[in-house]
Amino acid sequence: MPVTNEPDDSSKQLAERVGAVASLCAVVSATQLSTSIYELVLRGNATTLAGTPGNDVMIRLTDSKGRFVRRRYSVRALNEAANEFTLWITVEHEGPGTIWVKGAKKDELVDVIGPRGKIALDPLADWHLFVGDASGLAAFYRMAESIEVPGRAIFIVEIDAADDALSAPFDEGLGVTGIFVDRQGRSMSDPEGLLRGLAAFELPPDLGHAYLFGEFHVMRVLEKALLDRGLRPEQVSHKAFWRSGRSNADHGEPEKSEA
Numbered sequence: 264m265p266v267t268n269e270p271d272d273s274s275k276q277l278a279e280r281v282g283a284v285a286s287l288c289a290v291v292s293a294t295q296l297s298t299s300i301y302e303l304v305l306r307g308n309a310t311t312l313a314g315t316p317g318n319d320v321m322i323r324l325t326d327s328k329g330r331f332v333r334r335r336y337s338v339r340a341l342n343e344a345a346n347e348f349t350l351w352i353t354v355e356h357e358g359p360g361t362i363w364v365k366g367a368k369k370d371e372l373v374d375v376i377g378p379r380g381k382i383a384l385d386p387l388a389d390w391h392l393f394v395g396d397a398s399g400l401a402a403f404y405r406m407a408e409s410i411e412v413p414g415r416a417i418f419i420v421e422i423d424a425a426d427d428a429l430s431a432p433f434d435e436g437l438g439v440t441g442i443f444v445d446r447q448g449r450s451m452s453d454p455e456g457l458l459r460g461l462a463a464f465e466l467p468p469d470l471g472h473a474y475l476f477g478e479f480h481v482m483r484v485l486e487k488a489l490l491d492r493g494l495r496p497e498q499v500s501h502k503a504f505w506r507s508g509r510s511n512a513d514h515g516e517p518e519k520s521e522a
């Protein structure tokens with residue numbers, strides 16, 4: 264097979280359709296940060312691919328049957344000077360994404376489309392509430408790092424292992440509250456832990472915005488819970504990142520059907 268330094272034609276076409284860019288990036292490192300989270304650093308076209316806080320990239324991978332699939336991961340950090348960007352990838356399940364990142368080798372080339380995603384930080388909000396599971400941490404922290412001080416970030420994140428409670432170096436002027444909820448063996452689609460975390464927190468009185476990233480069923484229940492707490496629909500941005508019991512579709516998003 265000819266070696267090429269170009270992304271696949273399907274990636275170039277898809278990127279054009281969605282207003283993004285397709286690039287080949289080189290793996291700089293893949294490091295396990297905690298029980299559930301790997302940090303992947305990629306080099307190449309970083310500033311463009313990484314977009315703005317809240318954006319993600321699509322990676323083209325091969326599944327166990329040899330089919331090409333895409334998987335989406337939020338950008339955790341951008342290092343413009345080094346032309347590198349960082350992803351945090353959860354690995355406590357098994358799929359093309361986890362298998363690939365665990366075996367990723369330095370200098371290996373990977374086909375990446377970015378920037379993707381429509382949820383950005385609400386510039387008018389006085390406080391920002393980030394709720395979800397470990398798959399949302401990269402986006403939550405990058406978005407929170409972009410809050411202008413003085414501002415407030417509240418994180419309510421469900422984790423499976425104590426060392427998944429990773430921290431981030433926030434600006435001193437930012438008010439930060441972090442609640443990590445231990446899943447304690449509850450099912451992946453059980454919203455109980457995050458609902459309890461939310462119930463323990465009194466929403467501040469001024470203008471806020473909530474961002475919900477995580478499991479499909481859990482996201483639905485949390486959205487309703489926040490609306491019941493008095494937030495208006497335009498104050499709640501939510502996106503299902505994955506769906507319990509099902510692989511994400513080949514384009515990288517969870518199936519939306521009820522069945």
Ligand SMILES: Cc1cc2nc3c(=O)[nH]c(=O)nc-3n(C[C@H](O)[C@H](O)[C@H](O)COP(=O)(O)OP(=O)(O)OC[C@H]3O[C@@H](n4cnc5c(N)ncnc54)[C@H](O)[C@@H]3O)c2cc1C
Binds near residue numbers: 319352353399400507
């Ligand atoms: C816009 C967007 C941004 C995302 N950003 C991130 C990110 O920054 N970091 C990140 O880790 N993920 C992120 N995700 C989620 C990630 O794309 C999915 O978890 C995806 O399913 C991983 O693919 P896979 O090949 O590992 O597993 P799949 O082949 O999709 O799934 C295999 C099995 O694992 C289960 N599974 C999938 N994901 C998880 C999970 N997180 N926890 C427990 N079980 C799971 C599935 O239910 C299925 O049974 C994002 C998704 C979207 C749509």
